[in-house]
Amino acid sequence: MTAASPPEDIWSDWILHRRGGGDPAYDAAVRADMMRFADRALDGAALRPHMTLVGAGDGLVAFRAIERIGPTLEVILTDISPALLAHAEALAIARGIRGQCRFVTSSANDLAAVADASVDAVITRSVLAYVADKPAALRAFHRILKPGGRLSLAEPAFQDEAFEVVALRDRLEAASRAGDTPDRILQLMHRWKSAHYPDTLEAMARQPITSYGERDLFRMVGAAGFAHTHLELHLDAGPSSITTWDTFLDVAPHPLAPSPRQVFAERFTAEERTLLERALRPLVETPGLTTTSRMIYVTADKPA
C-alpha cells in the first residue's frame, strides 16, 4: 500500500481526533496510559531479535516493539482501517523503519494475507474487544503463529460499565413498578449512560465490547488451541485525568460511543441539560472524578 491517505473512518477518527477530547493535557495522559498497556503486552510477548510480530493498530505497539528490540524485528501491522494503516505507514517512513514493517488491511478474524505458521508473536492492544467473532480471531492468530509462538493480549473490560447502566435501568423500573415518583436525576443519568453502553443483559450479549468478561476470554484462548494460558485482570482506581467540564463533555468512553456533548445535545432539553450539569459539574471539578481502568492481559503459547 502507499502512504496516500484514504478517507477516514470511525477508527482513525477516534485515534487521530476524538480520543484526546481536544485537550492536550488529557491527550498526553491517555497516550501515557496506552503506552503502559502496550509495554505490558510487549513484555508478555517475550520478544527477541529476529522475530516477526503481528501488532494490529496505528503503530503504537509495533513502533514501540521496534524501539525495544531494534532493527532485526519485523512487524506486520494489521488493521481494518486503511486510513490508520496509511497514517502508520507515514510515521514508519518518518522514523526510518518502513523496511521493518508490512501493512495488511484485514479484519482480525481473517488475516488471510498472513501465511500459516509464519510469525513468532501476535500482540493486540484494545482490538479484540471490538471484534464480534472473537473465537474466529483467536483461531486466526493461532493459524499464523509458528509452533512455539506467543500470543499476548491487552484488552479493556467494558462489562462493568454496562452492568452499572443495567442496574440503573433496573432501579428505575423497580421504582415505577412500586408506583414511586421516579428520581429525576437518576432518569437523566440512565438516558445519558445508555447512549454509551447497552442497558439490558440481552443487549450486552449482542455487542462485541460488552459480550465478554475475562473468564470468557480465558476460555476462548484455550478453545482456539493455545496452551499455558495465563490471564491477569488489572483493576486500577485513581483520579481521572479529566479535570474540566469542557473536557468531560468532549471525551467519549470508547470509540463507538458519542461524546457526552453530543448526547446532551441530542437527547436532552435545555432544562434537562441544566439539571444534569448542576449534578455532575461539581463532581468533575471538585474534588474531581475517580476513574477505574480495567485491563485484561492474556499470554499463551501455540504448542510446539
Ligand SMILES: C[S@@+](CC[C@H](N)C(=O)[O-])C[C@H]1O[C@@H](n2cnc3c(N)ncnc32)[C@H](O)[C@@H]1O
Ligand atoms: C482502540 S483502537 C486501538 C488501536 C491500537 N491497537 C493501539 O494500541 O493504539 C482499536 C483498533 O482496532 C481496530 N479494529 C476494530 N475492529 C477490528 C477488526 N474487526 N479487525 C481488526 N482490527 C479492528 C481499529 O481499526 C483500531 O485500530
